[in-house]
Amino acid sequence: MKLTRLLGVAAVATAMLGGTALAQETYRFAVVPKAMNNPFFDLTRDGCMARAEELGNVECIYLGPVEHEAATQAQIVEDLITQGVDGLAISVSDTAAATTVINRAVEQGIAVITFDSDAADSQRTAYVGTNNKEFGVALGELLLEIKPEGGTYGMISGGAAAPNLAERVEGVREALAGSEWTEVPGSPTFSNDDIALAVQQAADLKTANPDLGAIVPVGGWPMFAPDGWRNFVDGFKADVDSKALALVVADTLPVQLELLSEGYAHGLVGQRPHEMGVVAMDTLLAIKNGETVDEIIYTGLDRVTAENVDEFLN
Known part of the structure; x- marks a missing residue:
């Protein structure tokens, strides 16, 4: 069974390996949101940080533009490439701008996925998030x-x-x-x-x-x-x-x-932004370990009305 069939479960990689990390090497993975002043992405950050701590050999770097600015996001990705991060998970603000930097990162051996918002024609390996x-x-x-x-x-x-x-x-x-x-x-x-x-x-x-x-x-x-x-x-x-x-x-x-x-x-x-952060870490780690990952990994949707809101508040 491919690892990605189990990626939706937050702790599956740890469980499969008896609580040990997937590899001995330490990796630096960056999650790049569209904007850091958007509370939606705070939950992705939290999922990324929590999963990195569980894995033990992964550092989650959360960095993006303060406000939604495609050019700033592209420059941040350029800077992360220069810093030599091991992996990138990007919520794409502008397809054209992101495709250019994604392809550059891949050419330099950096594992790249998108989350939340895709650049399907780029060289990214996978998309994690909502349909x-x-x-x-x-x-x-x-x-x-x-x-x-x-x-x-x-x-x-x-x-x-x-x-x-x-x-x-x-x-x-x-x-x-x-x-x-x-x-x-x-x-x-x-x-x-x-x-x-x-x-x-x-x-x-x-x-x-x-x-x-x-x-x-x-x-x-x-x-x-x-x-x-x-x-x-x-x-x-x-x-x-x-x-x-x-x-x-x-x-x-x-x-x-x-x-x-x-x-x-x-x-x-x-949507499920916390799970996006979790699955992003697992997916990037799988790529670095030579695992085959699914190109599209959907994290699901929830419908909430007055009739069932208490289930989500509790």
Whole structure:
């Protein structure tokens, strides 16, 4: 059985080897997020650090741009190549920029995978994370469950050049095609992963479309600013409570689960960022040890509504 068939289980490598590390050599693996001010990636960092400590012969380096800046991310990867890290796990901000540095890293013998956001045409060995097309479809399907009568909807995205987000937008549209839902002009908006801007864009969508029936952020950004999100929703609380305005949001970070439990959203579709960090370490280590790894390693999705939110909060 290939090692990667078991990568979704956090401690499987340790268990298979009786608690010993996979190899005697020590490796330095870098996890490069799109932005370090995005709390989603904090969970990936935590998974990376925890798994590295368990393995014992791996150091997790967590380093990326403070804000979502594709050029800065590419420069950071260049610097890590120069430093001679043994492996890279990159959440791709811009496909073209990332492909160039990924290929350079591979040519210099560095193991490279992507996580969260892929550069499929690069020389990276594997992608670890969400099936982003299915993620978008799940968001659309959840909206249909919550409000089957339809209406108009608007999406909020992050970086315009981020391939994973484009796939989510496509998935939402696919799920809602042929239904009673119609996308408003100007959707999606692009927040560039700016949390405050994402909240403002939610308000702008509602202002521009007074009869808007749903807002679907394809990332959790506006809810990462809980006070700002509450203030926005409170302005239309009667519509939200009656589902005249449905709120279906990507991601299931703890703050989002709390907001859902308080009635500030109707449904969430969540990824598993902590597991991405864990599996990234296992995958890079397998590559360095000459193991064959699957090219695509999906970490799964969770659908959360008021009916089951307590299971995720506990």
